[in-house]
Amino acid sequence: MALTLTLGLVLAGCGKNDAGQNAAEPSGSKDAGGDKVTIQFMHLWPEGVSAGQNKIVNQIIEAYQNEHPNVTIKQEVLDNEQYKNKLKVLGSSNNLPDVGVTWAAGFLQPYVDGKLFTPLDDLLTGELNGKFVAGTTEAYAINGKTYALPLEFNIAPVYYNKTIFEQNGLQVPQTYEQFKQIVKTLSDKGIAPIALGNKDRWTGSLWYMYLADRIAGQKVLADAISGSGSFEDEGLVKAAKEVQALVDSNAFVKGFNGLSNEEAKSEFLNGKAAMYLMGTWELPNFTTNEEIPKSFRDSVGFFKFPTVEGGKGDINSWVGGPGVGLFVSENSKVKEEAKKFVEYFVTKWGEQSVTGAGVIPATKVDTSTMDLPQLYIDLFNEMNKASSITLFADVQMKPNAAETHLNMIQALFGKAVTPEKFAQEHTAAISKGN
Amino acid sequence: MDKVLSNKKMIALYVLPALLLILAIVYIPIVLTAFYGLHEWNGIGAMTFIGLGHYKTLMQDKAFWSSAGHSCLLAIFSVLSLILYLIVAMVLAARIKGANLFRKIYLIPMLLSSVAIAQLWLRVYHPTNGILNSLLVSIGIDNPPAWLAEPSIVLYALFIPILWQYAGFYILIYYAALKNIPSSLEEAAKIDGANALQIAWKIKLPLVMEVVKVTIVLAAVGSLKYFDLIFVMTDGGPNGASEVMASYMYHEAFRAYDFGYGSAISFFLLVICLLVTWVIRKLTAAKDTIQYS
Numbered sequence: 001m002a003l004t005l006t007l008g009l010v011l012a013g014c015g016k017n018d019a020g021q022n023a024a025e026p027s028g029s030k031d032a033g034g035d036k037v038t039i040q041f042m043h044l045w046p047e048g049v050s051a052g053q054n055k056i057v058n059q060i061i062e063a064y065q066n067e068h069p070n071v072t073i074k075q076e077v078l079d080n081e082q083y084k085n086k087l088k089v090l091g092s093s094n095n096l097p098d099v100g101v102t103w104a105a106g107f108l109q110p111y112v113d114g115k116l117f118t119p120l121d122d123l124l125t126g127e128l129n130g131k132f133v134a135g136t137t138e139a140y141a142i143n144g145k146t147y148a149l150p151l152e153f154n155i156a157p158v159y160y161n162k163t164i165f166e167q168n169g170l171q172v173p174q175t176y177e178q179f180k181q182i183v184k185t186l187s188d189k190g191i192a193p194i195a196l197g198n199k200d201r202w203t204g205s206l207w208y209m210y211l212a213d214r215i216a217g218q219k220v221l222a223d224a225i226s227g228s229g230s231f232e233d234e235g236l237v238k239a240a241k242e243v244q245a246l247v248d249s250n251a252f253v254k255g256f257n258g259l260s261n262e263e264a265k266s267e268f269l270n271g272k273a274a275m276y277l278m279g280t281w282e283l284p285n286f287t288t289n290e291e292i293p294k295s296f297r298d299s300v301g302f303f304k305f306p307t308v309e310g311g312k313g314d315i316n317s318w319v320g321g322p323g324v325g326l327f328v329s330e331n332s333k334v335k336e337e338a339k340k341f342v343e344y345f346v347t348k349w350g351e352q353s354v355t356g357a358g359v360i361p362a363t364k365v366d367t368s369t370m371d372l373p374q375l376y377i378d379l380f381n382e383m384n385k386a387s388s389i390t391l392f393a394d395v396q397m398k399p400n401a402a403e404t405h406l407n408m409i410q411a412l413f414g415k416a417v418t419p420e421k422f423a424q425e426h427t428a429a430i431s432k433g434n
Numbered sequence: 435m436d437k438v439l440s441n442k443k444m445i446a447l448y449v450l451p452a453l454l455l456i457l458a459i460v461y462i463p464i465v466l467t468a469f470y471g472l473h474e475w476n477g478i479g480a481m482t483f484i485g486l487g488h489y490k491t492l493m494q495d496k497a498f499w500s501s502a503g504h505s506c507l508l509a510i511f512s513v514l515s516l517i518l519y520l521i522v523a524m525v526l527a528a529r530i531k532g533a534n535l536f537r538k539i540y541l542i543p544m545l546l547s548s549v550a551i552a553q554l555w556l557r558v559y560h561p562t563n564g565i566l567n568s569l570l571v572s573i574g575i576d577n578p579p580a581w582l583a584e585p586s587i588v589l590y591a592l593f594i595p596i597l598w599q600y601a602g603f604y605i606l607i608y609y610a611a612l613k614n615i616p617s618s619l620e621e622a623a624k625i626d627g628a629n630a631l632q633i634a635w636k637i638k639l640p641l642v643m644e645v646v647k648v649t650i651v652l653a654a655v656g657s658l659k660y661f662d663l664i665f666v667m668t669d670g671g672p673n674g675a676s677e678v679m680a681s682y683m684y685h686e687a688f689r690a691y692d693f694g695y696g697s698a699i700s701f702f703l704l705v706i707c708l709l710v711t712w713v714i715r716k717l718t719a720a721k722d723t724i725q726y727s
Contacts (some may be wrong), residue, residue: 088688091478110691114479199582199671255561255580257672258588263560272562399476399691411673416585434476434692 004432035070037337040097042076044083044324051359052284060348063339071337089132091116098332099342101324102148105138105396111327112142118330119145121415123343128363133383136322136362139391149346150362151353152323154279155383156206157302158285164191164274172301174306174315175216184249186274192253195273197264199257201406202394204413206277207246209319209393210305217312218388224426226395231426235312240419242308243412257414269296277305279320280379284358287373302375304382314387321391322362397430404429462703471698476691479681488698498699501670501677502706504589508596509657509710513650515597516604519645523608524634536707537609541602548599548662555595572634580597581666585675586645592676596663600656604649611645612638654714655707 008159026404041061045053054077061073076097083101090096096116102108111117124146136150160172165182165274168189173179186193198204216235223229224236231237246252253259254268268276269285269292276282285292286300304315326345328338350363355370360380367380394402408425411417417425471488473481492498492609522540537715543551558565561580581591615638623633639646661680665669670677670685677685683703687696 030635084686088477088691092693110476110478113476116478192603199669201671253562255583258559258580258583258668259561267562403685403690407673410671414583414585414672416673434690 035170036072037070037334038072039099039334039338039341040076040342042078042083042087042097042100044080044101046077046079047259049079050357053353053359056349056352056356059352060345061350064344071341073341086306094331096329096331097330098334098338099345100164100327100329102327103150103324103395104150104322106398106402107395108140108142108147109398112147117146117147117327118332118335118339120144120149120328120339120342123149123339126347129345131347131363133362133364135389139322139396140325148325148327149342150322150325151346151349152281152325153321153360153383154281154323155318155320155364155379155386155389156210156277156279157379157382158275158277158305159268159282159300159302160275161268161271161273161299162301163299164271164394172303173306176306176311179306180249180378182247182274183249183297187359192267193251193275194253194274195268195276196252196256198252198413199260201263201410202392203264203278204409205393205406206319208239208243208409208412209390210277211242211308212236212311213319213390214305214308215239215242215311218317218390220312222390223391225393225431230423231430232423233332233419237419237423240412240422244415244419245312247413247415252413255428259411271296280360283360283373283375283379287375288358290365300375302379316385316387318382318386318389318394320389321395325362336347359369376417398434400432401426401429402433464701467697467704468701471701473694475697476692477687477693478672482692484694488695489702491695492551492698497677498672498679498682500674501679501682504676505658505660505678505680507589508593508660509654511593512600512653512657514538515601516646516649516653519604520608520639520642521602521696523605523612524638526605527609528630537606540605543599544602546599546641548716549598549666551595552663552666555663558669559591583672584673588668588672588676592667595667596657596660599663600653604653607645607649608642611642615641636719647715650718651711651714654710658707658710659703680708 043057044050045057056077061075065071065073084296087096087100087102091111091114094116102111102117110119125134128149132150133153136153137146140146140148140150152333164186165171168185168191169184170185171178175183183193196203196207209221211234212224215238216233219234220229220233224231224233253264256264264273265276265278265282265285267273286297289297304318307313307315326342328335328342332338346363350361350365353359354365354367354372354376355363360376360377360383365380367377372380394406396402397405404425407416408422412419412422462713470481474482474484474487475481495550526536546554557563559567559581561567561578561583564581566581567578582588619637619641620633625635628636659680661679661684664676664678664681665684668676670681674682678701679699683696683699686692686699
């Protein structure tokens with residue numbers, strides 16, 4: 001993997017595209033109806049890490065190639081962080097694959113500015129019209145044009161260990177006061193109330209965003225993130241203060257500011273921490289993943305982030321949004337064919353991803369026909385009655401502002417800045433406009 | 435053989451492959467980096483020329499100078515630790531029992547990949563299950579600090595694995611240099627009644643001084659541009675408490691999409707390293723060289 005990446009980085013600069021692991025290609029490309037077309041498809045679901053998704057990708061590719069014998073799809077597979085790095089390198093050398101994976105909003109912006117992604121609005125008015133969950137394609141739209149079609153949709157509930165709650169006589173909290181009481185009870189007993197790994201910074205951002213949403217209201221938060229409002233709004237500063245109050249009450253595992261998300265997750269998985277705020281992408285670990293003991297998986301439940309007394313947010317407001325999406329390169333030589341493939345992929349993915357990989361797609365899912373674990377059904381129901389969904393701040397903001405936000409989150413949780421300074425730094429970064 | 439060596443064309447032919455490689459992989463990228471540093475560029479779109487604008491920003495960038503301070507601190511600790519390595523090498527070279535085995539043991543960290551070392555020390559420093567804190571708790575210290583989460587100690591906590599990583603390298607260099615000293619000198623000194631300490635200080639040290647000077651430059655410059663363990667273990671956190679110049683440059687270029695600024699930082703780091711090298715060479719220049727053949 002490392003060799004591929006190194007080679008890729010060196011050779012990409014010289015304008016060559018290094019192929020990673022190739023999937024099984026059809027034994028012979030028949031020349032039936034159309035010229036032979038090869039589509040380069042780069043994605044981030046390697047077999048070792050994302051077995052479910054990888055299988056679905058290969059199934060869809062095989063099916064498409066069978067239906068279109070003149071088309072060959074060459075895969076390049078990298079893991080998440082490597083993918084992000086390689087995409088940047090390819091983007092800067094104008095060597096993007098025909099079809100690839102991207103994130104929304106702020107991540108997308110530089111590529112759109114550089115005219116590297118092609119608009120996919122024609123696909124939205126075709127077969128996929130009305131099939132997407134509200135708000136998902138909007139996150140991929142810049143200046144009215146949609147530049148990628150979302151594949152995933154996530155919200156972030158607070159997962160909790162039902163066994164620990166029962167053993168300590170705790171109930172699911174409806175209000176933030178009840179939540180703080182739970183934190184106090186657990187921490188008095190020496191049990192870590194919340195598993196948080198803030199070395200990666202975005203994990204802490206989830207906590208801040210929920211407190212901001214519940215105290216200041218969804219609109220104030222969304223405006224502040226987009227730049228039309230301000231982080232110095234009274235409610236948002238209060239949310240920052242509340243974060244520090246939580247830290248002071250020993251709500252998080254010891255040394256959380258230096259722990260990675262994986263390390264924190266293992267505290268939760270080992271039953272050492274009672275609660276874990278994370279996205280629905282974790283669901284496979286709590287339902288179908290055989291590597292995690294069934295006794296633990298059966299003991300995981302979730303609750304919605306509680307409301308704050310006097311706050312403006314309601315309990316059905318969620319933090320979340322579309323996950324990754326597919327883009328088509330503007331400079332692709334097989335644009336039309338690539339677009340057709342993307343349309344096909346999104347449709348088939350929507351049908352197979354839930355049962356095949358435990359991933360919630362951005363296209364609407366009819367759960368009545370599927371045999372799903374209870375957690376999925378409950379969360380699907382929640383998504384359907386959500387009053388609003390605010391996209392993760394570090395994805396929504398432009399890259400430089402996102403970096404400042406993430407660093408400030410770490411500083412806030414580490415009590416290295418005051419809530420007021422936290423707000424000021426945000427204002428300064430967002431006003432820079434990059 | 436003389437015919438080959440004196441033929442300029444043959445010399446050029448033998449030198450050419452390595453020269454081309456170094457030009458392509460080292461010198462041309464340096465020139466390109468300097469070029470990018472003069473532009474405003476997000477890595478993907480178009481570049482706009484802004485002259486020395488980035489360098490002006492750099493001079494006032496508090497985050498950068500804080501990271502430069504951390505790099506300097508690492509460089510100082512690195513150079514000071516050379517003293518320890520020299521002593522260890524002297525002990526090993528004195529032909530004690532098991533010297534061979536110790537040499538191999540000290541060399542092992544250098545054979546491990548930086549990421550493997552980082553993972554190892556992450557387990558050591560883990561706040562609740564880590565080897566270090568479990569040990570501290572078992573001997574009665576109740577609330578040992580979270581080594582990688584406390585901004586005041588995270589940098590020093592990182593220095594230990596960093597220095598540990600390269601200890602074997604320097605010990606090996608000193609050992610080789612010490613082994614090069616003809617034993618006749620040592621024996622002559624012993625006959626004259628010198629004890630071990632006097633031999634080490636007055637005879638061995640001056641004779642390996644040239645090598646020591648080289649290692650000082652290596653340690654200082656290597657520490658200034660150090661990246662690996664910082665990146666994997668704390669990623670410069672929490673909030674820049676363990677940031678060094680190289681990791682700051684990485685964050686600016688690859689996370690904040692500011693390749694122009696990242697290139698400027700990178701080129702500035704190169705200039706700093708060249709400057710430090712020059713200063714060290716100047717300060718340690720020999721007034722007279724010692725011959726012993």
